[in-house]
Amino acid sequence: MKQKEFNIPFSGLKQGKHNFNYQIDNTFFDSFGYDEFNAANINLDVVLNKTSTMLEVDMEASGTVNVNCDITSEPFDQPIDAGLHLVVKFGEEYNDEDIEILILPHREHELNITQYVYEMLVLAVPQKRIHPGIEDGTLESEVLDRLKELQPKEKRSNKEENDPRWDELKKLLTDK
Numbered sequence: 455m456k457q458k459e460f461n462i463p464f465s466g467l468k469q470g471k472h473n474f475n476y477q478i479d480n481t482f483f484d485s486f487g488y489d490e491f492n493a494a495n496i497n498l499d500v501v502l503n504k505t506s507t508m509l510e511v512d513m514e515a516s517g518t519v520n521v522n523c524d525i526t527s528e529p530f531d532q533p534i535d536a537g538l539h540l541v542v543k544f545g546e547e548y549n550d551e552d553i554e555i556l557i558l559p560h561r562e563h564e565l566n567i568t569q570y571v572y573e574m575l576v577l578a579v580p581q582k583r584i585h586p587g588i589e590d591g592t593l594e595s596e597v598l599d600r601l602k603e604l605q606p607k608e609k610r611s612n613k614e615e616n617d618p619r620w621d622e623l624k625k626l627l628t629d630k
Contacts, residue, residue, distance in 0.1 A: 457485060457568045462511075465563035467504050474500040478517070478575070486572055490579075492520040492529050498571060509542035511567065515575055523585035530585045536578035538570060 462474060478496040483489075496517030503510040518531040542556045542565060549557040558565065 457482070457566075460568040460571060461564045461566050462500070462502060463564040464502065464504055464509055467502070469504050469506065472502045472504065474502065476500070476571075478515075478571070482572070483576075488572075488576065490521065492522070494519045496534060496575060500567065502565075508544070509565065511538075511540040511542060511565070513538045513540070513567070513571065513574060515571070515578070519575075519579060521579065521583050523588070524583050525588060526585060528585050528587075530587075532579055532583060534575065534578045536574050538574045540567075540570060 459476070476498040478494060478498055480491055480494045483491055483494060494517070496515050496519070498513060498515045501512045503512075513536075515534060515536045518533055520529050521532050522529050539554065540556060541554060542558055544560050544562075545557040547557075547559055556565075
């Protein structure tokens with residue numbers, strides 16, 4: 455989904471580097487129908503380097519998304535740090551088959567980076583989302599208590615059960 459906020463009008467810009475900054479919240483992901491984040495607070499810095507023949511776009515995102523833990527379903531803030539380098543060239547027709555090279559028609563005067571931002575941020579979140587309190591043992595949860603109760607316990611027997619047939623064979627080994 456294209457959002458006008460992420461349109462960068464490059465035709466009026468002078469050659470050189472130009473900085474753009476965006477604040478991304480959950481409404482950005484809602485516009486894509488993506489509902490795995492409870493909340494989002496992400497800062498996106500975009501540096502556009504315009505040359506006479508092409509554009510170079512460097513995107514750096516940092517912030518947090520609130521997701522549910524895969525083990526306990528407890529919500530927590532997952533830190534995000536992501537970056538993407540995009541080269542924009544000009545040609546006869548639009549072509550975005552290569553992930554790092556975008557070809558825009560010569561008549562275009564603005565660049566929309568919405569889809570690239572969305573993919574970069576969604577891919578920056580780990581597939582397995584584990585609450586940091588589980589790893590360091592500080593999270594208190596009914597689910598964790600129940601999992602500990604249901605965890606298989608080691609069988610310990612105080613007495614050794616010996617088969618008399620094996621005892622006779624063991625004597626042969628020690629009788630050397």
